[in-house]
Amino acid sequence: MADAGKLDFLFNPRSIAVVGATDSKGKLASVIMASLDNAGFKGKIYPVNPKYDIVKGRRCFPDIKAIEEEVDLAVVAVSSATAVEVIRGATGLVKGAIVIGGGFSETGFNGALLEAELKEISARSGIRIVGPNCMGIYDTISGVDTFFIPSERAKRPGPGRVSVLSQSGSFALIAMEEFALEGIGVARVVSYGNKADVDEADCLDFLAEDSSTGAVLLYVEGISDGRKFVRSATECAKKKPVIALKAGRYSAGGGAARSHTGAMAGRYELYRAAFKKAGVIDISGYEEFIDAGRVFSRFDRALGKRVVIITDGGGIGVSMADECAARGLIVAQLRDEKVERLKKTFPGYFTVSNPLDLTGSATDEWYGDALRETLEGDDFDIAIVAALWGPPALTDALPAILAETAKKSGKPVIICSPGGEYARTRKRLFEESGLPVFSTPEGAVRAAAALSKVPRTV
Amino acid sequence: MADAGKLDFLFNPRSIAVVGATDSKGKLASVIMASLDNAGFKGKIYPVNPKYDIVKGRRCFPDIKAIEEEVDLAVVAVSSATAVEVIRGATGLVKGAIVIGGGFSETGFNGALLEAELKEISARSGIRIVGPNCMGIYDTISGVDTFFIPSERAKRPGPGRVSVLSQSGSFALIAMEEFALEGIGVARVVSYGNKADVDEADCLDFLAEDSSTGAVLLYVEGISDGRKFVRSATECAKKKPVIALKAGRYSAGGGAARSHTGAMAGRYELYRAAFKKAGVIDISGYEEFIDAGRVFSRFDRALGKRVVIITDGGGIGVSMADECAARGLIVAQLRDEKVERLKKTFPGYFTVSNPLDLTGSATDEWYGDALRETLEGDDFDIAIVAALWGPPALTDALPAILAETAKKSGKPVIICSPGGEYARTRKRLFEESGLPVFSTPEGAVRAAAALSKVPRTV
Numbered sequence: 001m002a003d004a005g006k007l008d009f010l011f012n013p014r015s016i017a018v019v020g021a022t023d024s025k026g027k028l029a030s031v032i033m034a035s036l037d038n039a040g041f042k043g044k045i046y047p048v049n050p051k052y053d054i055v056k057g058r059r060c061f062p063d064i065k066a067i068e069e070e071v072d073l074a075v076v077a078v079s080s081a082t083a084v085e086v087i088r089g090a091t092g093l094v095k096g097a098i099v100i101g102g103g104f105s106e107t108g109f110n111g112a113l114l115e116a117e118l119k120e121i122s123a124r125s126g127i128r129i130v131g132p133n134c135m136g137i138y139d140t141i142s143g144v145d146t147f148f149i150p151s152e153r154a155k156r157p158g159p160g161r162v163s164v165l166s167q168s169g170s171f172a173l174i175a176m177e178e179f180a181l182e183g184i185g186v187a188r189v190v191s192y193g194n195k196a197d198v199d200e201a202d203c204l205d206f207l208a209e210d211s212s213t214g215a216v217l218l219y220v221e222g223i224s225d226g227r228k229f230v231r232s233a234t235e236c237a238k239k240k241p242v243i244a245l246k247a248g249r250y251s252a253g254g255g256a257a258r259s260h261t262g263a264m265a266g267r268y269e270l271y272r273a274a275f276k277k278a279g280v281i282d283i284s285g286y287e288e289f290i291d292a293g294r295v296f297s298r299f300d301r302a303l304g305k306r307v308v309i310i311t312d313g314g315g316i317g318v319s320m321a322d323e324c325a326a327r328g329l330i331v332a333q334l335r336d337e338k339v340e341r342l343k344k345t346f347p348g349y350f351t352v353s354n355p356l357d358l359t360g361s362a363t364d365e366w367y368g369d370a371l372r373e374t375l376e377g378d379d380f381d382i383a384i385v386a387a388l389w390g391p392p393a394l395t396d397a398l399p400a401i402l403a404e405t406a407k408k409s410g411k412p413v414i415i416c417s418p419g420g421e422y423a424r425t426r427k428r429l430f431e432e433s434g435l436p437v438f439s440t441p442e443g444a445v446r447a448a449a450a451l452s453k454v455p456r457t458v
Numbered sequence: 459m460a461d462a463g464k465l466d467f468l469f470n471p472r473s474i475a476v477v478g479a480t481d482s483k484g485k486l487a488s489v490i491m492a493s494l495d496n497a498g499f500k501g502k503i504y505p506v507n508p509k510y511d512i513v514k515g516r517r518c519f520p521d522i523k524a525i526e527e528e529v530d531l532a533v534v535a536v537s538s539a540t541a542v543e544v545i546r547g548a549t550g551l552v553k554g555a556i557v558i559g560g561g562f563s564e565t566g567f568n569g570a571l572l573e574a575e576l577k578e579i580s581a582r583s584g585i586r587i588v589g590p591n592c593m594g595i596y597d598t599i600s601g602v603d604t605f606f607i608p609s610e611r612a613k614r615p616g617p618g619r620v621s622v623l624s625q626s627g628s629f630a631l632i633a634m635e636e637f638a639l640e641g642i643g644v645a646r647v648v649s650y651g652n653k654a655d656v657d658e659a660d661c662l663d664f665l666a667e668d669s670s671t672g673a674v675l676l677y678v679e680g681i682s683d684g685r686k687f688v689r690s691a692t693e694c695a696k697k698k699p700v701i702a703l704k705a706g707r708y709s710a711g712g713g714a715a716r717s718h719t720g721a722m723a724g725r726y727e728l729y730r731a732a733f734k735k736a737g738v739i740d741i742s743g744y745e746e747f748i749d750a751g752r753v754f755s756r757f758d759r760a761l762g763k764r765v766v767i768i769t770d771g772g773g774i775g776v777s778m779a780d781e782c783a784a785r786g787l788i789v790a791q792l793r794d795e796k797v798e799r800l801k802k803t804f805p806g807y808f809t810v811s812n813p814l815d816l817t818g819s820a821t822d823e824w825y826g827d828a829l830r831e832t833l834e835g836d837d838f839d840i841a842i843v844a845a846l847w848g849p850p851a852l853t854d855a856l857p858a859i860l861a862e863t864a865k866k867s868g869k870p871v872i873i874c875s876p877g878g879e880y881a882r883t884r885k886r887l888f889e890e891s892g893l894p895v896f897s898t899p900e901g902a903v904r905a906a907a908a909l910s911k912v913p914r915t916v
Contacts, residue, residue: 102817102818103807106809107807108809111807149848150850152880153848153850154877154880155878155879155880166773167773168772168773168774168776169773170770170772170773170774170846171773171777173771174771174773174846174876177879178876178877178878180878181878181879221773221776247776248776248780249780249783249784250779250782250783284784285780285899285900286774286876286898286899287898287900287901290898313627313629313631314626314628315625315626315628315630315677315705316632316744318679318706319743321706321708322705322707322743323743325707325708326707349565349569351564351565351566359560360560388631388632389611390607390611390628390631418636418744419612419632419636420612420613420635420636420638420639421635421639423635424639440744440745440748441743441744442743442744442745443745
């Protein structure tokens with residue numbers, strides 16, 4: 001790729017100037033200064049603010065020019081009019097800039113004029129700009145963190161293989177918090193807001209070549225350059241799963257999406273067509289976004305849509321089968337020879353079918369046997385295992401047994417573990433064994449459906 | 459109602475015989491003996507087992523006849539063939555019986571014969587039978603608890619106003635655990651399994667007249683007597699919201715539902731028509747079941763489908779508006795005079811619309827003002843408030859402010875609080891203030907949709 005590494009100064013900067021830096025608590029730049037240290041950024045950090053000599057124990061510069069060292073990235077956390085002046089003055093001094101905070105096209109005519117100026121400066125100077133009206137970058141590889149909510153309020157996720165691109169900063173932040181809570185790691189997260197310059201396509205170009213990124217999750221409200229997007233998404237989706245949520249799908253939401261980041265929400269059908277053309281997996285809503293983050297942090301794809309369901313609670317099995325059918329997954333009957341084999345493995349009163357209900361007599365070994373025997377051969381592509389913890393014979397060894405069997409099968413195995421406190425505390429055992437675990441039948445099935453849609457080229 | 463109180467001996471028994479009682483740990487009847495004490499059952503408990511003289515410190519009887527006192531309810535936790543003999547021997551001695559555990563029609567021909575015997579004994583003797591192949595009753599009013607999973611594994615919910623009827627025991631149990639974890643209370647829960655005698659219609663008759671029950675949640679796989687169901691559901695739905703999940707909707711799931719409780723899953727369209735006729739609210743899947751439990755534990759209904767959305771994160775607002783549109787809720791624009799008033803209340807850079815985005819500058823007071831002013835008058839029926847905790851000015855006083863404003867409005871207000879640890883710990887503040895709080899935009903909207911479907915008669 002000719003473009004590979006083009007945005008390296010954004011994702012792996014060697015040095016960052018924080019414009020607007022201050023020790024004054026609660027200010028955006030103060031949070032960002034703290035976050036860069038917390039996230040373990042290893043490069044140089046230059047506070048910039050004409051009001052101070054020292055910020056957070058570091059020498060503070062009156063402007064970027066005064067730094068007199070190479071600066072890869074300027075993080076600009078000042079009011080909108082000042083931000084434009086800062087970028088104008090940075091020509092030739094920085095490679096990239098993140099313009100944090102609003103006051104641009106999302107607020108009306110005057111803001112739109114400022115944004116047009118930013119665009120023009122970027123085009124003329126070659127400074128690549130992320131934002132404005134964004135939260136910028138959170139990156140577990142480089143240690144960059146410009147998300148300006150203190151970590152007490154919004155815990156950051158640890159390192160992982162999924163990267164997130166989001167037009168909405170709050171959406172990205174909430175997803176990150178949820179990932180952090182659930183032990184799901186991320187590689188790189190970009191909130192690009194009004195995208196005066198850098199857009200989802202530019203980021204996809206970088207992530208396509210990024211060895212730290214195993215899958216890309218995208219939240220878009222509107223895409224302005226459809227051709228550019230399809231070109232970049234197609235290239236990225238050939239190499240790794242790209243999963244996209246188009247928000248502002250309906251007219252009511254469309255109106256909100258428009259005012260929120262100054263983008264035309266556009267017609268959902270056009271987006272669906274573009275996603276399909278590019279090999280991008282189309283998802284709906286926040287829940288599917290989180291589900292996708294969880295499952296793609298473990299698996300790349302399923303080879304097809306044929307699902308076997310194993311459970312110890314009939315009602316949950318039925319619920320999962322319903323949801324599979326609603327989402328186009330196939331809960332096919334077991335082959336005759338498998339039925340015969342399973343009938344020999346399990347007690348005579350079992351109804352051996354798909355879903356396979358191990359009943360309240362279930363043991364760890366039965367789960368292992370059932371998973372191994374059903375996944376053997378080429379008649380199923382995915383297994384969903386609902387482990388309800390009622391049966392007294394089930395022990396904390398179950399997650400490792402299932403993980404071992406799953407690994408040998410070479411097929412994705414998804415865990416559904418709904419219920420209360422006991423189930424929640426055991427979720428971590430599954431995650432530690434390397435199996436993605438969902439708290440609802442629908443969540444597990446949504447994840448299976450997303451896996452089954454990854455194109456064969458990946 | 460002629461039938462009112464007919465099943466009082468099941469829901470409010472004065473005395474219970476536990477057949478199969480034992481001190482031997484892990485046995486069903488041993489768990490049930492402990493559960494009855496834990497749940498605070500105030501009536502008399504008679505252990506029955508010819509093998510013992512004393513069980514759990516109580517005198518143990520060789521059979522029910524030996525008790526020589528009035529027994530309202532027998533809880534029968536022995537193997538299927540023995541259970542039939544116990545019920546046969548209990549003629550004239552008990553009013554009702556719960557036959558716990560399987561080995562009946564769900565296991566094939568021999569089991570079906572035993573179940574037919576049970577049915578026949580019930581019809582002849584007048585003993586009302588719950589089950590077999592069920593978990594029985596969990597009741598926070600009477601203190602009955604025959605769910606035979608120890609409370610260490612499956613915490614029980616506290617008292618509340620929602621009652622649950624479920625054909626699937628595991629489904630009921632998992633829902634109860636989730637309710638317990640989330641602080642949602644229940645009134646009465648019945649897992650009726652194969653329903654040899656007592657079915658959902660009988661329970662609906664009782665719950666219709668039950669002052670402790672404010673709403674009924676129903677999980678059905680198949681209904682055998684459609685007319686009886688519609689008659690009972692219609693009467694109950696006139697008095698309180700009845701919300702039903704029909705599982706085994708699709709052919710794959712249909713197969714599973716059939717074997718699981720020996721019921722014909724039937725065709726979903728017929729069920730939908732029956733629900734509609736009866737004024738029953740039709741929901742899909744586990745997630746909607748839990749959402750309904752949460753919202754109907756707080757509210758009875760909404761007067762219509764017009765929703766105002768208030769948020770401080772644009773992307774989450776857009777996501778909720780999308781979901782509203784997908785579910786037939788109306789996110790109408792604000793009236794001109796409201797827009798003018800709100801423009802005076804909030805800063806000039808605000809885009810005053812629906813969803814109303816209070817931005818990262820949001821304060822507790824802004825939330826209160828926005829909720830009060832948008833709900834005033836008769837142009838909205840429900841508010842969904844997404845409180846993301848990023849904005850530094852938001853404090854722990856927010857839940858009480860919103861609750862106070864909601865109460866004054868007389869309209870249902872639903873909270874969406876997605877995110878990580880910080881948001882999760884604040885969920886309890888909302889619940890304590892009396893507002894139902896959901897962790898995803900979809901959950902909040904599903905709840906609003908369910909509320910909007912309650913018929914006007916309630």
